[in-house]
Structures are given as structure tokens and as C-alpha cells.
Amino acid sequence: MNTSTIDPVIEDIYSRFKTAGIEIDRNKIRSNLDRLLGYKVPLNEASRTVVTMLRKEYNVPFDAFKPGSAGFVPIASLKEDNKWVTIRGKVLQLWEPKSDSISQTGLIGDDSGVLRLTIFAKSAEKLDVILEEGESYELRNVVSSIWQGQISVKANSNSEIIMLDTDIEVKRQSVTVTGIITEVSAGSGLIKRCSECKRKLTKGNCAEHGRVEGVYDLRLKAVLQDSRQANPPQTIDLIMNAAIVEKLTGISLPRAIELATEALDTAVVSDMIAENVIFRYYRISGTQLSSNFLVDEIVPVVGITRQMATDAKNLVSSIEVS
Ligand SMILES: [Zn+2]
Known part of the structure; x- marks a missing residue:
């Protein structure tokens, strides 16, 4: 076990007992952890076992461990890999996890910034909370992780997630782009x-x-074809929620359900949306996160001539063939 992995856990256990008023020698924590790790016990389980053992030894009631040990930090200050922290933020967006080992993944933000959050399936049951978009949470004892230069936090079975009554204000770095929607992607409507x-x-599953x-x-x-001059031309993957879709196309969620029910087919909705938006020119503001652009506002740019739109359409089809 390399020390960069075990050290934060030792620090975590040390500070948890310190909060409860007990100073434990770090070497004692380390040797107990080492012993369990020697038996190939996973680190998070070893950590739990050592905590339980020490709590018994020092007669520390369980309540003394609340609130969580890892220090509270603003999201934007998280820059290190593998750091135990506590954050408070609002869930902005949840995506379908690409793997069965992940229970939930999405974006969480506070007034300092936004980052990605992942909850593993094997910890989900113990955490006993299902995150919802638009709700604010305190995430205690989550671990930071850097992958491909992007920082995220991961909840594990030592974490604790508490829904908050307050609505956390989120600072987003809003960006404005203009361009033509060239494609409505699968999973729309x-x-x-x-x-x-x-x-x-x-x-149905x-x-x-x-x-x-x-x-x-x-x-x-x-897919938006960015109107800024670039070679090769840049495309942006837009995501719009129900409220934005309604503003843009006039199709509300209840209306979409009605349309699909009448047609006995949900595809009718994405077809109608596509008819509304394809090859139209828009000014869009939102947030670029990972490969997705979350749309906050989308306004048609009026005054673009049919000829220009046709040119754009031709340009796009020529790119597709080449
Ligand atoms: Zn489900």
C-alpha cells in the first residue's frame, strides 16, 4: 500500500478522534491499518475496523464522530488528488452512469465552482440517499480524484450524504456561443x-x-455547429432540460406525453423537436462541462436569411462526406 493512499486515511482517523477529544498516536493507527492491509482487507474496510477498535478501546461514543471528520472546503479550492474532504453543494445535473458499478454521477456546484460527483453502486446502499437535481447536499468524507486533468469527488462507504434545507447558490462560468443546430442526438425527446x-x-428497465x-x-x-471560424469546424454537444425545450419549441412535458399517447410512439416528440430546431441559428449561453454544454438560455438569431441557412446546411453535409 503506498503511503499517499494510506496517509490521508490515517489523518482522517486521527482528526476524527481529535474532534472527539482524544489524541491517538498516528503510528498506532498506521500499524493497525498495516496489519489489516497485510491480510488484504480493502482500505476503507480496514479504516472502519480500526476506528471501531479504537473507539472501543478509548470508549468513544459513536455520536462523538458526528459531524464528519474531513475538513469542509469550497469546491473551487479542490485541486489535489486523493484528498478526504467535506463539501456542500447543489446537484446541477445527473447523467446515466455508463457502468453498472456506478450508482449516480453528475455535477455539483457551490458559490465557488462546479465539479463532477460519482457515487459507486457498492456504497449506494449504505449511503441511503438518492441525489436529485436541484437539491442541495452536504457530502462528508468524499475523496477527490483527478482524471484527464478534471477534478471530481467520489463518495464511498465511509462517506455520508445529507440533504440540506438550504438552497446553495452556484457560481457558473457562463459562456455564450452562436451557431446552427445540425443534429438532434439519440436519447432526445x-x-x-x-x-x-x-x-x-x-x-422499461x-x-x-x-x-x-x-x-x-x-x-x-x-449538436451545434459553432459559428466561430475554426479549422476544422467545431461542434458542441448541447443538453437542454424540459424547461428549456418548452421555451424553445413550445412543447411542454404534458404536451409531449399527449402527443406520444396519440401517436402511440414517443419518437413523434423528438421528430417534432427536430423539425423545430434543425438548421436554425441560435445564440446560446450555458456552461461547458466535460464534453457537454448545459444550456441555460437559447435564443434564435433572427435576420439570418434562408440562403445563409442553406449554405450552412451544405457546408455541414460536405463536412460529413469528407
Ligand atoms: Zn433506478
């Missing part, structure tokens, strides 16, 4: 999400919860 974890259902009834949601994923 009327979709069903699992009512438990908000994952998008595939043929949630990857985590199996066959569920699900709840309808409306969204648009689209």
Missing part, C-alpha cells in the same frame, strides 16, 4: 427515468432497479 435513481430507462414504471421527462441533446 420524451424519455422515461427510473423514479428511484433518475436513470434513463432502456426498454433501469440498469440498477430492473423493470420499473418510471416517470416521463423531456430533454434535448443536440
